[in-house]
Amino acid sequence: MQFQNKTVLISGGASGMGLLCGQCFARQGANVVLADINEQALKEKTAEITAFGGKAAFAVCDVRDYAQVTAACETAVSVFGAVDILINCAGGAETRVLNHHEEFKDMPISVYDWGIDVNLKGQFYFDHAAMKQMAKQKQGVIINIGSITGEEGCSANVAYSTAKSGVMNGLTKSLARYGAQYNVRVVCVSPGPVLTRPGMASMKTLQGRAAQPQEVVDFILYLASDKAAFITGTNHFIDGGRYAMERG
Template sequence: MQLKDKVAFVTGSAAGIGKEIAVLYAREGAKVVIADLNKQAADATAAEIVASGGQAIGVAVDVTDEAQVDASVAEAVKVFGGIDILVSNAGIQIVQPVDEFSYADWKKMLAIHLDGAFLTTRACLKHMYAQGRGGSVIYMGSVHSKLASVLKAPYVTAKHGLIGLCKTVAKEGAKHGVRANVICPGFVRTALVEKQIPEQAKTLGISEEDVIKKVMLKDTVDGEFTTTADVAQVALMFAAFPTNALTGQSLVVSHGWFME
């Protein structure tokens, strides 16, 4: 087991990519905190993990609420005795051209993706530093951390910003043995992406099939969606890596959509 007795705090993990990561972490021996806005769904995911022989709890957290973030991390530490891994995964998507984007939606997007990453990072780092056993901070970026697409100005802005935050945390955390890295998935067919397909079809005036083939997957090497399992495997690698040799990096998982 690569994560035996490690404590992982995973935001947005009641479903989708976050859940896949949480389940894999538990299978690899981690004690997992399912941190999600939906407490009922978080508890259900935690119950699934426990029923499979793992260790997990569900906690309610709005990642844009400073007090809730601090309280949920404190609860995790109280139950499991510390924090070794943070996966900052919570996120939403709103699709509109820049000239039609409301300021309220812009602020909402940045708050969830960037403020949430900052608040959870700060709360977890305090415990990682105090414990003196190192740690791993993992941000859920996107191919949009590297390039832009139409209709996604705040999402692209936020995902680019996560790389800057990651690099700073990598430099500051190094003396404490804390690593920071970013996963940059391509399109993963989660509920978030499913919602975008009809929205983009309407905005762009094309069919939903064309959104998939000619927008989302047109630059991949094989016309395939990235899977939640693909992303979870990278999250496991970042969490389990033993030294500062792998820190401050961003790894694209996109079927070749974006290549470095």
């Protein structure tokens, strides 16, 4: 129960790795606040966590709206009294989510706006709102989520790649520098292919497979814990060696 009495706020918490994070943190004793745009899923998943004895609340939130992001942080504080850990799981590749597959020059700019707003500004907004509370507390951990695509680039999901690159480098490093004075650590986890969708299995890695979601979540749990107290300002690939593969 290493997260007993800690409050964890998770964006994108109603599904995928965000939900798995919430379930795992709750089993480790944390108070969990799931933030997501899908209200029905939030209600169902929060009820499931409380049913197995976890402590959970939810906040309906579009990460593109700063007022809603701030309200999600305020929910965590009003219900559980703190925001000790923030996990930024909300995100997605714009061409897949919005079902647009034109080449770059023909893509509606609104598609790329969505990709940057959700994957970069959404994390920026949550980091900004949570940092206010963490500075008051004089402690906290922020975990941003990058992607191997932010390092490799992508000719299809250009906004996703651009946004993740900004999160992995500028955002994480800058906030680690700022947050140090308040005892706030900031790190980034950048997965390679993860079996949250069947299509991920086709991406090559040195280990010849994609990650199981639990493998990524276990790493997030470690970085959020006191065992990682000396880690801040860094991006961490968990990609089965894809970053080390030969190119070309």
